[in-house]
Amino acid sequence: MMRRRTTLLAGCTTLVLALTATACGGDDVSAGGGDKALSGQTVTVAGVWTGSEQANFQKVLDAFSEQTGAKTRFVSTGDNVSTVVGSKIEGGNAPDVVMVPQVGVLQQFAEKGWLKPLSDTTRKSVDANYSTAWKTYGSVDGTLYGLYFKAAHKSTVWYSPDAFSRAGVTPPKTFDELVKAGHTVSDSGLAAFAVAGQDGWTLTDWFENIYLSQAGPEKYDALAAHKLKWTDASVVQALTTLGTVFKDKQLLAGGQKGALNTDFPGSVEKVFGPKPEAGMVYEGDFVAGVAKDQFGRSIGEDADFFPFPPVGEGTAPVVSGGDAAVVLKDGKNSDAGMKLLEYLATPEAAAVWAKAGGFLSPNKKVNLASYGDTVTRATAKSLVAAGDSVRFDMSDQAPAAFGGTKGAGEWKILQDFLRDPSDPARTAAALEDAAAKAYRG
Known part of the structure; x- marks a missing residue:
C-alpha cells in the first residue's frame, strides 16, 4: 500500500542528528541459489501495493524467479487485507505469501493459526541484520512470523x-x-x-x-x-x-x-x-x-x-511503518513461499527495489549506494541508525477493525473529523468507542 511508508529533512543532517546514531551499509550479498530449484512452481503473493509500488516489487519477484526458476503472481488486495485474505483462505485459494502492512493484522493472522513460523535461515538473517524492534514487530508470543521487507519513515x-x-x-x-x-x-x-x-x-x-x-x-x-x-x-x-x-x-x-x-x-x-x-x-x-x-x-x-x-x-x-512478509499455512506452494522470504531477507533483494526508488529497507546490510539519490540515502541511513527508538505507526498496531479498515474505525472517524473538526472531544469519544469494541473483539 502506499500506506505507511519515507525521505528526509531539508538538510538531511538535522534528521540524522535527531535520530542520533549513524549506520553503515554493507556490500550487497548474493542470495545464493541460481540452480532453478523451484522450476515449475508458482508463488502467489498478496499485498496492498498498486501502481509504481507494485511495479517495483515485481522487479524483486522477477529477480527471485531468475535465481530459483519459480514463477510469481502478485494479487493486489486493496486496503482491507485481513478481509480479502480471510475470504481467500475460506475459499481454498489462499496465497502463499502476504505482504502485511499492519502489526495488528499480522497478530490477527498468527492468532487465527494461519501463519508458518519463519525458517531458521530467515531468522538468522533477521538476528544478524535487523534491529530488535523489527524482530519484535514481526513476532507474536515470541515466535517470528513476519519479515519486514519495506520500511517507511513517516515523519x-x-x-x-x-x-x-x-x-x-x-x-x-x-x-x-x-x-x-x-x-x-x-x-x-x-x-x-x-x-x-x-x-x-x-x-x-x-x-x-x-x-x-x-x-x-x-x-x-x-x-x-x-x-x-x-x-x-x-x-x-x-x-x-x-x-x-x-x-x-x-x-x-x-x-x-x-x-x-x-x-x-x-x-x-x-x-x-x-x-x-x-x-x-x-x-x-x-x-x-x-x-x-x-x-x-x-x-x-x-x-x-x-x-x-x-x-x-x-x-x-519519528514515526515508522513497514510491510512484513508472512507465509500462509494453507498456500498451495508455501514451502516455495518460505524460500521467497529467505530471499527477501537478503541485502540483494532490498537493493533491487532501492535502485528503483520509493523504498527504504530496515536491513542494516543494504549498501547505501543502492539508493538512487542522496536524500534517500540519508533517509535510509537515518532509519537504520534510529534502531529501537523509532515508534511504529500506531494504527498499524491496532486491530484491523479499528486501525486498518476502509470506511470503519479510526480511518472513518478521522475522515468525519476532517469534514467537521469543530468538536475534538466528540471525536475522541467516538474513537474510544470504536477502539474498545475492536480490542475486545
Missing part, C-alpha cells in the same frame, strides 16, 4: 521548492511555524497542503505525529496498546492541534470537501504534478517514488522535504 513533509521560493518561506522548525508558512504559501496563490482525506490512513499518520510529539512516547505506547483511553485529555489536545489545520479552508487544497475527494497519489499530484494546487503534502518517504516516477520530479531539487516539526514543547516525532 516527513514534502514540499515544492519553487512554491516555497515564490512565497518567500523556508522549511519550518516548529508546528506553529508550519501553519504560519502554510498561510504565506496560500497568500502567494497556492493552498498550503494537499491532504489525502479519501484515504483514511493518511489522517491517522497526521494524528500520530502530532500525538507523539505533543504527548510523548510513553503515552503514545499506552494509547497504541489501548492501555490509555482515547478520551484522555492528551488525545483531545492532539485532535485540537490537528483541527487547526483541518478547519482552515485557506490551508487545504479544495477545502475539506476537496481533501475528502483526494486519494494519496492525487495529493502528491496536487503538489508535484503538471498543474500544482498546493505547496506541501505530508506523508512518508514513498512520496518521493510517486513524485519521481509519475511526475518526473528530481528528488532534492524540485521535490524536497523537511522533518515533521515538533509541536509545542515536544520533540520532533
Whole structure:
C-alpha cells in the first residue's frame, strides 16, 4: 500500500542528528541459489501495493524467479487485507505469501493459526541484520512470523521548492511555524497542503505525529496498546492541534470537501504534478517514488522535504511503518513461499527495489549506494541508525477493525473529523468507542 511508508529533512543532517546514531551499509550479498530449484512452481503473493509500488516489487519477484526458476503472481488486495485474505483462505485459494502492512493484522493472522513460523535461515538473517524492534514487530508470543521487507519513515513533509521560493518561506522548525508558512504559501496563490482525506490512513499518520510529539512516547505506547483511553485529555489536545489545520479552508487544497475527494497519489499530484494546487503534502518517504516516477520530479531539487516539526514543547516525532512478509499455512506452494522470504531477507533483494526508488529497507546490510539519490540515502541511513527508538505507526498496531479498515474505525472517524473538526472531544469519544469494541473483539 502506499500506506505507511519515507525521505528526509531539508538538510538531511538535522534528521540524522535527531535520530542520533549513524549506520553503515554493507556490500550487497548474493542470495545464493541460481540452480532453478523451484522450476515449475508458482508463488502467489498478496499485498496492498498498486501502481509504481507494485511495479517495483515485481522487479524483486522477477529477480527471485531468475535465481530459483519459480514463477510469481502478485494479487493486489486493496486496503482491507485481513478481509480479502480471510475470504481467500475460506475459499481454498489462499496465497502463499502476504505482504502485511499492519502489526495488528499480522497478530490477527498468527492468532487465527494461519501463519508458518519463519525458517531458521530467515531468522538468522533477521538476528544478524535487523534491529530488535523489527524482530519484535514481526513476532507474536515470541515466535517470528513476519519479515519486514519495506520500511517507511513517516515523519516527513514534502514540499515544492519553487512554491516555497515564490512565497518567500523556508522549511519550518516548529508546528506553529508550519501553519504560519502554510498561510504565506496560500497568500502567494497556492493552498498550503494537499491532504489525502479519501484515504483514511493518511489522517491517522497526521494524528500520530502530532500525538507523539505533543504527548510523548510513553503515552503514545499506552494509547497504541489501548492501555490509555482515547478520551484522555492528551488525545483531545492532539485532535485540537490537528483541527487547526483541518478547519482552515485557506490551508487545504479544495477545502475539506476537496481533501475528502483526494486519494494519496492525487495529493502528491496536487503538489508535484503538471498543474500544482498546493505547496506541501505530508506523508512518508514513498512520496518521493510517486513524485519521481509519475511526475518526473528530481528528488532534492524540485521535490524536497523537511522533518515533521515538533509541536509545542515536544520533540520532533519519528514515526515508522513497514510491510512484513508472512507465509500462509494453507498456500498451495508455501514451502516455495518460505524460500521467497529467505530471499527477501537478503541485502540483494532490498537493493533491487532501492535502485528503483520509493523504498527504504530496515536491513542494516543494504549498501547505501543502492539508493538512487542522496536524500534517500540519508533517509535510509537515518532509519537504520534510529534502531529501537523509532515508534511504529500506531494504527498499524491496532486491530484491523479499528486501525486498518476502509470506511470503519479510526480511518472513518478521522475522515468525519476532517469534514467537521469543530468538536475534538466528540471525536475522541467516538474513537474510544470504536477502539474498545475492536480490542475486545
